[in-house]
Amino acid sequence: xxxxxxxxxxxxxxxxxxxxxxxxxxxxxxxxxxxxxxxxxxxxxxxxxxxxxxxxxxxxxxxxxxxxxxxxxxxxxxxxxxxxxxxxxxxxxxxxx
Numbered sequence: 515x516x517x518x519x520x521x522x523x524x525x526x527x528x529x530x531x532x533x534x535x536x537x538x539x540x541x542x543x544x545x546x547x548x549x550x551x552x553x554x555x556x557x558x559x560x561x562x563x564x565x566x567x568x569x570x571x572x573x574x575x576x577x578x579x580x581x582x583x584x585x586x587x588x589x590x591x592x593x594x595x596x597x598x599x600x601x602x603x604x605x606x607x608x609x610x611x
Contacts, residue, residue, distance in 0.1 A: 516557045518587035523564075524551045525579045527572060535571045536579070539564070545604065553604075555587040 523540060527533035527550075540546075543564055544554030556564065561581075568579050584594055595602045 516559070518555045518557050519561075520584040520587050520589070521554045521556055521561065522547075522551065522582040522584055523554055523579065524582075525572075526550065526577065528576045529573070532571055532573065532577065536568060539567055539571065547602070553584075 523544070525533075525536055527536055540552040540554070543556065543560070544552045547553050554564070565581075572579060
């Protein structure tokens with residue numbers, strides 16, 4: 515099994531319909547951090563799947579999606595963020611069985 519890594523994914527999509535589709539896709543993959551920014555914990559397979567689905571949704575000439583690898587998911591990503599104004603408070607995760 516591959517390890518999970520944290521990715522900051524930001525997008526700039528010029529069309530409302532495509533932007534909504536990208537938003538919905540990423541909502542199922544991670545935490546909505548800011549307007550067009552998500553924090554996702556993904557393994558290699560999940561990352562490839564997300565990249566493939568995003569490539570199908572966007573127009574490469576008009577839109578942009580940026581992936582920033584923040585390292586292993588076990589690391590506390592909140593320590594990587596230096597915020598002005600409100601601090602970043604990662605959502606608490608609980609496992610429901």
